[in-house]
Amino acid sequence: MRYLHIANARVLDPATQTDSVTDVFVADGRIIALGHRPSAGEIETEIDASGQWLLPGLIDLGGHLPEPGYSQKGSIASETEAAARGGFTHICSLPDTKPVADTSAVVKLILEKAARAGFSRVLPLGAMTQGLAGEQLASMFTLAEAGAVAMSNARQPIRNSYVLRRLMEYAATYDIPLFLCANDLSLSDGGCMHEGPVATRMGLPGIPATAETIALAQILLLVEQTGVRAHISQISCRRSISMLQQARENGLRVTADTPLANLLYTHDAVTGYNSLFNVAPPLRSERDRExxxxxxxxxxxxxxxNHRPHEIAAKKAPFSDAESGMSQYDAFLPNAMSLVQRGELTAGQLIRALTAVPASVLNLEHGLREGADFNAVLFDPESEHTLTATDIASGGRNHPLLNQSIQGKVTHVFLEGRRIH
Known part of the structure; x- marks a missing residue:
């Protein structure tokens, strides 16, 4: 047996409560020994990881892949390569492609193109409704059989409560998880940033927090009625946190995520009408961020x-007319680690939110333990470099760190033992 030997790495895995400098041995795509040399075999490849951190591969619960349909913004190959460079081994792709991922043919096309590209593994989210129009139910069972790990309507609204209830009942029958965005379009339509004093001062139409919380209340009541497994995608408000806590205390099977941008920035970033910060959900107040x-x-x-790549022209319009979204995959882990450098999260808390928590949402076996698939990231926390356009694999040029100096660098990424970056 020939194996990969990673020496002297700081192994950080909140799922196994591991934080120690040790050696890892990998063969046939799996960890065969952790902290000790295997009893048989020889080293084929050795990596001296002194000063580096070995983490489980990051898992993304929601990113936009522009293929099929939006070739000017990138491709499955470009975005999965960018994701790998950012530390992701698994990414959930949202269904708002063109055509929409509401048929098994589109889901299979996404899987085939991702496999051909050979970078991060794509876990497609199928469309909850036909064409994401929010009216007619998609064939969710067929989509799940084709490889969709859950269903979503992206940020497109469901027509009314009756349709949403029927969607949940259908999904609950087959135990298909739903990824739901809480957004009341009647309150958010036409808005382009958080409703508050900054929006008032800048003369921009705002999106109130109640656009999220009213929609979330409706979702939670219907989850309670139907018993469906629900994941709330991209929450942004302080009140939403307390609502979710109460729902879990009442026994509801509800999980949630928040975009990295909403942890890094507030609506103050919009000052100067920088369209890079036109995102959905909007950047909210400091109290919400805290x-x-x-x-x-x-x-x-x-x-x-919440990765959404755009070409330069898409962000050149006036702030309120610019396409919303931010490219995030390239340099994602160094960007997220800035929260640790600022003392706002510990390394363990951040890594847990990017690995163990999303793995539990998707029911994935994921972690650095003997016998497990080797899905992992080597990260150098002390490396400093400037992120230039040549460093970016994504087709999007709307990256928040472009031409800025960043600390930390992903040096290696492995998917089932195979190096993808």
């Missing part, structure tokens, strides 16, 4: 990328 951080600290929230 509440989201506290929920991550408590292990109640996963952190998602």
């Amino acid at each position: 509440a989201l951080l506290a929920a991550v600290q408590a292990g109640e929230l996963a952190i998602s990328s």
